[in-house]
Amino acid sequence: MSGTGNARTSSDWYRMLAGGRIGGPLTRQLGLPRPAQLRRYRPGQPLTDGPVLVATAGSGKLADHVLTLPEVDQVVEPDARLGALVLDATGLNTLHELSVARELLGSGVRRLRPCGRVLVLAGTPEQAGDITAAATRQALDGLIRSVAKELRDGATANLVQVSTEAAPADTDSTVRFLLSARSAYVDGQVVRVGAAGSAGGGSPDADAGSPPHTGRVVVVTGSARGIGAAIAEVFARDGATVVCLDVPTQGEALAATANRIGGLALQLDITTPDAADRLSEYVTGRLGGVDVIVHNAGITRDKLLVNMDDTRWNSVLAVNLRAQLDLNAALLAPETPLRTGGRIVSVSSTSGIAGNRGQTNYAASKAGIIGMVRALAPRAAGQGITVNAVAPGFIETEMTTAMPFGTREAGRRINSLHQGGEPVDVAETVAWLAEPGSGGVTGQVVRVCGQSLLGA
């Protein structure tokens, strides 16, 4: 079986070495990268590993709200080591206030525990009242990305830009995600949250105790193995009925995945002309509709551009991009099986952002996904549907295991966490974007790359 997040044991020999009794001091002495054992989500686990310090630079509008979240364990002892530092910078408009923010961050980061979280909430630069405010808000972007690179021991720093229309509760799912162990490999990212509207926001109320995807129907393409299987597994863990979809030739692994998570196996080649109709018919007939589609299916057919033939180009574009366009069109058509509050989440790639040698076809398809997501998001908003993408960086899968040693080691180390991510890291990010409470997050591309230097 392929590695699927929780189940797999990492083959990262260097991380083991650097965490050992001999390798630990040695790597420290030599100034080598020191990848930490990242804290990852387990059901029942506290939101953060340690108390949360919520600070405000200027006149923030979200700090008080964050403190009302039941999972946020507020700091009581003044010198306690921190599980997370939340800085409400929504009122940040001047360079002086930026300097205050810098001080708060500096003192907080010093107290951060391993795998701690730095989360800054700010206004969007476009909605700033004046030019100085816009510049100040944008300055946070560089500040946070740099902080993320300076953090050690698996800690991460991310920035959330909150639009003026967004209600405080619209930020809840994002704040929770970025503070939790679910965002282990999301680092140095900027996420925008707008008004959730009919797409759904706020905290789950009546069923506060039940997992976020309880009762929802989720389709995950390409879920026989690897990242897709991990995505299916996380949705099932979070209460969803998961339709595991893959090409018929992957049927054996697909059935195993579906049975492991208690989901449904659907063998379907999404590039066939009637695929969209067959999928619509299936979810309507069997499940009465669908709430989330995760476009994860993807293939690579690497070749330098000069040697790229039609077959390689066409097959990659057909699976990675055209099928998504066709399925989305069908799912968003009138009488759509995708219900209000629905979610479309695509799996892009840092290759689509940064490009990659030998991957003109793959990178084109993955960049195309980003274009699709941005264009589709405002159109789908009227139906209460959000459209987002995740862009994984170096994720430990069967594919990376097959890489040459040098390429694999370079891929693992050239990010702020000095290690590859696990499929479950991508899965958790997808599941957050698809949460009922994430309606304010749309048109976003969130990298799951440990702040890789590629495509930064």
Place this chain on the structure above:
Amino acid sequence: MADRSRRAESRRAAVIGGNRIPFGRAGGHYAKASNQDMLTVALDGLVARFGLRDERLGEVAGGAVLKHSRDRDLTRESVLGSRLSPATPAYDVQQACGTGLETAVLVANKIALGQIESGIAAGVDSVSDAPVSLNDELRRVLMELNHARSLGDRLAALAKLRPGQIVPDLPRNAEPRTGLSMGEHAAITAAEWEIGRAEQDELAVASHRNLAAAYDRGFFDDLVTPYLGLSRDATLRPDASVEAMAKLKPVFGGTEGTMTAGNSTPLSDGASAVLLGSDEWARERGLPVLAHLVDAETAAVDYVHGGEGLLMAPAYAVPRLLARQGLTLRDFDFYEIHEAFASTVLATLAAWEDKGFCTERLGLDAPLGPIDRTRLNVVGSSLAAGHPFAATGGRIVATLAKQLAEKGSGRGLISICAAGGQGVVAILEAA
């Protein structure tokens, strides 16, 4: 009439769907897979397709024709190894190549009677992992040794050991009562009915072409789950041609024979499973109803002394079933006649068109008549897919049910011949 009305009141079992592994060539992909491995994986594929994990079903009926002595309660053991609830009862059935369809009839009947709400009919066979038994003489010696009480008795038993006893008993594809292989029997019938070589080859080519086309249009996407690297039936030849078929040498019926490796089913390994249930059970779970199993009939013929062909029993079963249902042979949209040999299908069709056979042997007033050949095995059958004996019935039931669901109306006839001079036939109707 009383019988009729009682039948009308009872409900019909729904065919919800099926799953099989691609059928493998003997000694091929599944050479190291046991019957239990294959049956378990076929059940698990069905579980994945219909979300049946941890579900307690009414029962699972399954079977195999070639069974190891260790495969006692093979089906129950497979259920225990599957993702179904271990509280699902199971039992084995064995009726040669009729096994698979017979399990469907058994489960469907219990559903129709209201004894169970759901069940799986399954079958599996492996000629690659066939039971090779201990030499019978050696077995007797060992049994005697086991029962010996004194040292003297034990030594006396051991003294009966002979080098020749090391030769094992191999399973033979021969009828115990005639010593003839099934192919040799079929060749006799083919000669009797003057079934020509060319028409057999044409039927075989059509089977390959139809099966390949069905795979290409995704027809089997929700009927087959790949296994051990095989995603389509190993014996399928999409490029089969009459010209190539014509070059093959006869393998049955001597040098003048018409039956070749091309128009006879290959020995195969595989497993199939069909999910059956009441309409209510299916509706409660959002599961589709593809078709209903209307009725079934089993017949047997005396091929030992009675002068009838070994594989001709379906020719007797079908008219009895038609009479009970008030139907004629032309009242079907699909005919699924198991292709044990091309000549078997053709001899059966010829018999139904033959006045003498229909009046003298079947006791009818007139021949049943011809069928519309464009409705015969339209998505291929055993000549192309292969024929793991007990798995064929499940393959055909699920395949026919899906054809009826695609058409949205109509009726289909299943006819399966079996060793021992038996035949199992059934009628499905679109839901």
